[in-house]
Amino acid sequence: MVALLVQLKLTLLRNSLRRSVWRTVGLVLGAVYALGVVVTVYAGLVALRWTSVVVTGQVTVLVYAALTLGWLLLSLLVFGVDETVDPARFALLPVRARELVPGLLVAALVGAPGVATALVALGLVVTWTRTPAAALAALVAAVLGTLTCVLLSRAATSAFAAFLASRRFRDVAALLLAVGGAGFGVGANLLGRVAEGDDVDALAGLLARAAAVVSWTPFGWAWAVPADVARGAWGPAVAHLVLAVALVIGLRATWTHYLARRLVEPASGSSGGGTVVGGGWVERLFPADAAGAVAVRTLRYWRRDPRHLAVLASFLVAPVVLLVTLGANPSAPSALTVFVPCALALFVGSGVAQDLCFDGSAVWTHISTGLTGADDRRGRVLATLALFAPLLVVMHLVAAAFSGAWSSLPAAAGLSLALTLGGLGVGAWVGAIWQWPTPSAGENPFQRGSSGGLPALASAGAVLGGSTLVGLPALALLVGGVLWRPWLGWLALPVGLVTGLLVLRLGLVRGGRLLDRRWPEVLAAVSERAA
Numbered sequence: 001m002v003a004l005l006v007q008l009k010l011t012l013l014r015n016s017l018r019r020s021v022w023r024t025v026g027l028v029l030g031a032v033y034a035l036g037v038v039v040t041v042y043a044g045l046v047a048l049r050w051t052s053v054v055v056t057g058q059v060t061v062l063v064y065a066a067l068t069l070g071w072l073l074l075s076l077l078v079f080g081v082d083e084t085v086d087p088a089r090f091a092l093l094p095v096r097a098r099e100l101v102p103g104l105l106v107a108a109l110v111g112a113p114g115v116a117t118a119l120v121a122l123g124l125v126v127t128w129t130r131t132p133a134a135a136l137a138a139l140v141a142a143v144l145g146t147l148t149c150v151l152l153s154r155a156a157t158s159a160f161a162a163f164l165a166s167r168r169f170r171d172v173a174a175l176l177l178a179v180g181g182a183g184f185g186v187g188a189n190l191l192g193r194v195a196e197g198d199d200v201d202a203l204a205g206l207l208a209r210a211a212a213v214v215s216w217t218p219f220g221w222a223w224a225v226p227a228d229v230a231r232g233a234w235g236p237a238v239a240h241l242v243l244a245v246a247l248v249i250g251l252r253a254t255w256t257h258y259l260a261r262r263l264v265e266p267a268s269g270s271s272g273g274g275t276v277v278g279g280g281w282v283e284r285l286f287p288a289d290a291a292g293a294v295a296v297r298t299l300r301y302w303r304r305d306p307r308h309l310a311v312l313a314s315f316l317v318a319p320v321v322l323l324v325t326l327g328a329n330p331s332a333p334s335a336l337t338v339f340v341p342c343a344l345a346l347f348v349g350s351g352v353a354q355d356l357c358f359d360g361s362a363v364w365t366h367i368s369t370g371l372t373g374a375d376d377r378r379g380r381v382l383a384t385l386a387l388f389a390p391l392l393v394v395m396h397l398v399a400a401a402f403s404g405a406w407s408s409l410p411a412a413a414g415l416s417l418a419l420t421l422g423g424l425g426v427g428a429w430v431g432a433i434w435q436w437p438t439p440s441a442g443e444n445p446f447q448r449g450s451s452g453g454l455p456a457l458a459s460a461g462a463v464l465g466g467s468t469l470v471g472l473p474a475l476a477l478l479v480g481g482v483l484w485r486p487w488l489g490w491l492a493l494p495v496g497l498v499t500g501l502l503v504l505r506l507g508l509v510r511g512g513r514l515l516d517r518r519w520p521e522v523l524a525a526v527s528e529r530a531a
Contacts, residue, residue, distance in 0.1 A: 005103030057227025158258035294379025349423025373515025414492030421500025422470025425507025
């Protein structure tokens with residue numbers, strides 16, 4: 001069964017690479033990046049051989065625990081599970097979950113992330129070859145740690161995919177994502193402040209306390225074993241080993257449980273009972289035309305679709321981190337706080353650029369009804385504005401009240417207008433150029449490839465770059481108002497509004513014309529997953 005599943009994954013991977021040049025390029029870039037990470041880690045591990053056992057243990061525990069946590073977070077938020085060997089596809093075959101687990105586990109390691117993780121884990125032996133006992137413990141830790149990484153990600157994605165059937169859980173998950181990102185940013189800022197203070201003793205104490213705490217969490221149990229053995233702490237070494245083995249067994253049982261549930265579910269989610277939704281306040285927000293209909297549907301998706309909620313949460317992370325960090329740093333100028341909402345305005349256009357991909361094969365309804373590309377672009381922009389415009393207004397008022405820099409509010413609002421309106425125009429145009437397949441609304445939202453790979457990265461980079469260019473005139477006036485003449489900051493408001501509207505108009509026209517010419521290619525691109 002193991003050889004069969006590995007061969008199946010390799011075959012499906014080869015076929016997908018033949019269909020899409022983007023996947024081939026993405027695979028090559030991923031392999032090069034993974035190789036660079038492995039080489040860097042091995043260089044660091046070799047350098048640690050010339051440090052004390054205590055310092056080596058603290059650094060390796062923290063770094064490898066972060067690797068384990070990274071597998072969990074990236075699996076949930078970026079890569080997800082491997083749809084090429086999705087367990088639901090085996091539902092009609094006479095096979096049990098416990099028979100699939102070994103093969104799926106090995107198949108999970110086939111690929112750049114899995115191979116890189118295994119090599120990095122084996123690198124732990126390099127730095128602990130100081131004694132035979134420590135080297136043997138490092139080898140055991142490498143095996144247990146690698147298994148923990150894979151099993152933790154698979155168990156978590158399987159469990160979360162089941163829980164996401166609850167809309168309340170989706171909302172809580174989106175909120176926790178934003179709060180977690182903010183907490184990470186604040187923690188990194190505090191660590192940087194300690195490092196800048198040149199207080200070596202304080203930094204060493206912080207490192208020791210962090211390693212001590214992490215070593216007794218599930219992320220550090222396996223990786224702490226060689227450090228314990230190297231310093232002769234046999235009691236903690238045995239305890240960590242027992243806990244690591246128990247964790248692997250428990251994660252395997254959890255994954256098997258959710259696999260068994262997936263094997264009795266249909267391969268694709270149901271679409272619901274076709275409930276008719278009557279008119280309401282949402283419909284009254286938009287004009288009664290084709291673009292208004294697209295806007296109403298899109299706005300409802302922003303509320304109900306977990307993929308849209310994840311995008312919304314990721315957009316909120318940057319301004320929340322900046323606001324909390326500036327508030328926690330007494331040396332930061334308070335006037336900078338009023339410009340924090342501009343970070344959210346910078347990302348708004350990315351929502352329009354990727355919105356078409358979330359429709360999947362349902363784009364056919366636009367094509368069959370004769371919807372023009374201009375109406376599609378205008379409707380999605382209207383829905384995005386209805387969602388983010390009130391949020392930006394509230395954030396600007398809160399930031400100004402928090403900082404007390406009301407005189408800088410017009411300049412900040414002008415920059416936000418340029419970034420938001422211009423970003424929407426750029427996003428409307430870029431979204432008509434690049435599309436990629438995503439999991440449908442009824443499928444597991446954590447499937448591998450839900451982030452879009454290289455096309456999504458190119459789309460996001462183009463939107464961010466274009467939005468920044470549109471905001472440069474308003475930014476120049478803003479800087480001039482701060483450093484030279486205050487009245488220049490007031491000019492940023494009309495200049496930002498005019499430049500934003502011009503780019504928005506241009507993006508809607510160009511994007512609409514492009515869609516009218518490319519509807520068949522768009523449908524093929526967003527439906528590739530179903531092929």
